[in-house]
Amino acid sequence: MSEEKSLNFLEQIVEEDIANGVNDGRVLTRFPPEPNGYLHIGHAKSICLNFELAKKYNGQTNLRFDDTNPVKEDIEYVDSIKQDIQWLGFQWAQELHTSDYFEQIYEFAVQLIKKDLAYVDDSSADEIAVSKGTPTTPGTPTPYRSRSIDENLDLFLRMRNGEFKDGEKVLRAKVDLASPNMHMRDPIIYRIKHAHHHRAGDKWCIYPMYDFAHGQSDSIEKITHSFCTLEFIPHRPLYNWFIEQLGIFPSHQYEFSRLNLTYTVMSKRKLLQLVQGKFVSGWDDPRMPTISGLRRRGYTPASIRTFCERIGVQKRDNLIDVSLLEFCIREELNKTANRVMAVLDPVKLVITNYPADQVEELSAENNQEDPEAGRRMLPFSRTLYIEREDFMENPPKKFFRLGPGLAVRLKNAYIIKGESFDKDENGEITTIYCTYLPESKSGGDNSGLTVKGTIHWVSAAHAATAEIRLYDRLFNVENPDGEEGDFKSYINPDSLQIIPNAFIEPGLVNAKPGERLQFLRKGYFSVDTDSTPEKPIFNRTVTLKDAWAKEVKKN
Numbered sequence: 001m002s003e004e005k006s007l008n009f010l011e012q013i014v015e016e017d018i019a020n021g022v023n024d025g026r027v028l029t030r031f032p033p034e035p036n037g038y039l040h041i042g043h044a045k046s047i048c049l050n051f052e053l054a055k056k057y058n059g060q061t062n063l064r065f066d067d068t069n070p071v072k073e074d075i076e077y078v079d080s081i082k083q084d085i086q087w088l089g090f091q092w093a094q095e096l097h098t099s100d101y102f103e104q105i106y107e108f109a110v111q112l113i114k115k116d117l118a119y120v121d122d123s124s125a126d127e128i129a130v131s132k133g134t135p136t137t138p139g140t141p142t143p144y145r146s147r148s149i150d151e152n153l154d155l156f157l158r159m160r161n162g163e164f165k166d167g168e169k170v171l172r173a174k175v176d177l178a179s180p181n182m183h184m185r186d187p188i189i190y191r192i193k194h195a196h197h198h199r200a201g202d203k204w205c206i207y208p209m210y211d212f213a214h215g216q217s218d219s220i221e222k223i224t225h226s227f228c229t230l231e232f233i234p235h236r237p238l239y240n241w242f243i244e245q246l247g248i249f250p251s252h253q254y255e256f257s258r259l260n261l262t263y264t265v266m267s268k269r270k271l272l273q274l275v276q277g278k279f280v281s282g283w284d285d286p287r288m289p290t291i292s293g294l295r296r297r298g299y300t301p302a303s304i305r306t307f308c309e310r311i312g313v314q315k316r317d318n319l320i321d322v323s324l325l326e327f328c329i330r331e332e333l334n335k336t337a338n339r340v341m342a343v344l345d346p347v348k349l350v351i352t353n354y355p356a357d358q359v360e361e362l363s364a365e366n367n368q369e370d371p372e373a374g375r376r377m378l379p380f381s382r383t384l385y386i387e388r389e390d391f392m393e394n395p396p397k398k399f400f401r402l403g404p405g406l407a408v409r410l411k412n413a414y415i416i417k418g419e420s421f422d423k424d425e426n427g428e429i430t431t432i433y434c435t436y437l438p439e440s441k442s443g444g445d446n447s448g449l450t451v452k453g454t455i456h457w458v459s460a461a462h463a464a465t466a467e468i469r470l471y472d473r474l475f476n477v478e479n480p481d482g483e484e485g486d487f488k489s490y491i492n493p494d495s496l497q498i499i500p501n502a503f504i505e506p507g508l509v510n511a512k513p514g515e516r517l518q519f520l521r522k523g524y525f526s527v528d529t530d531s532t533p534e535k536p537i538f539n540r541t542v543t544l545k546d547a548w549a550k551e552v553k554k555n
Helices: 009-019 041-056 075-087 098-114 125-131 149-160 210-221 230-246 268-276 291-297 301-311 322-336 506-510 547-554
Strands: 028-031 060-065 095-097 118-121 170-173 188-192 206-208 225-229 252-256 338-340 346-351 359-365 375-381 383-387 407-410 415-423 429-436 464-471 496-504 516-519 523-527 537-542
Touching (some): 009 041, 009 252, 028 210, 028 225, 041 225, 041 291, 060 075, 098 149, 098 170, 098 188, 098 206, 118 149, 149 188, 170 230, 206 210, 210 230, 225 230, 291 537, 301 322, 375 383, 464 506, 496 506
Parallel strands (some): 028 060, 060 095, 225 252, 338 516, 464 537
Antiparallel strands (some): 170 188, 188 206, 407 415
16 A cells, blocks of 8 residues: 655644634635746745645635835736746636735724824934844834824824825834844834835835735735745744734734755845846746746746655755756656757768668657657658767777777667768868668668667758757856855856757757757757747757766766
């Protein structure tokens, strides 16, 4: 019998709540991104957690845009977030925005003022920071903490009406200046920002802070389980304090570890620096850890969901090796990707005893892992292209490819034997000459000859030209965030190599953007979004084997 999978700690919490009849056994989660950038693989973990857990317990998940900072937010990001979630295979119950609740959140603030639990403070940001004290010394009240309820109500209304400049006043909650938790020391809950909001327009010039909007939005939507990453643990007492003081639906916050991935950065601020500094071509550059970048590189929704499932849900932060993500896509593409031939570093091969004007159509299996993938026909002629590395002028003893006097099989074709070669003035081989055994045709070999090596090829007269983009890890250190100095100084200079004129099978000019293929012996590739039949472009998704693990072992 197969062993039943153990529950993670969040599933245990949900099951216990259901068993105890909390919220009548109802489960409603939410995914609350701020629309100030594109989603990345870390968000994918949170998306999978919220949607999968709700689905498991017959619940639902809301998509709520945390749009409380009009300066950094844009409709472009809203659209990309929705596309990414749906591409991953999930559909939200309701699409909501924190801005939907601006009036209600404003009234919550008024309610706190009336209970003498909030006050308008004229202090500067620096003065407020000093007044909060340090983790070892309590804070001291500013002169404005003792303002009357009526004065605070009047000033807060005038803030809303636009009578003050940005930064001139803030609204602070009156909690506990001696609390050991710095977040409880009279946090700012409203600030003035005269900025156009992408949804609310110019209706508002005051905006709630995250800590004041988050829990209240959860409560308004009656979210039963609000999942956040570990850095929000110190925020939870304040989350609970606001709900308790306002007497509203008691949503509960639970924390899990965020996803940290080797050889990349996960901060949206740093990813934005990469985009703005032209270190990458955009948010969807295939080297970026964004979901749109992974999609363009050739990752599948299933591979990302599998990755998120395998790393699990923990209570402690750790660094996940990107090779696990690469393993997940290799495992899937090995089963699903059709095998094709592309020559990335070509050298001409002439079969001297093959009829000069003859062209054969050879049958090739599309995917040996999938019998239903069918077969295709490949043109074969006297002049071919093979990989330059598959021929050696002076081959060592265990070189099982082509060389003078060495025999090798051409994939789906014939056994050939190296005879001679031409060189240019620089000593580089330009043309290889060989002979073939007509009776050695694949699928009906009667030659009696056994060879150890098989190489791929394309017919020179029929091959199409393509641009191949070889993507690798964006950084050359495991944890760029943990290194000294500017993280951008650790960018891998070889993270993108472009081969402008590779040769591909003729049928590949019709491959559609997003189609995933295995280039035999070279890796898994995806057709780029900019690809056309006139100029096919292929992105390397991942190598056939983990080359980095080999390097680490060697060193």
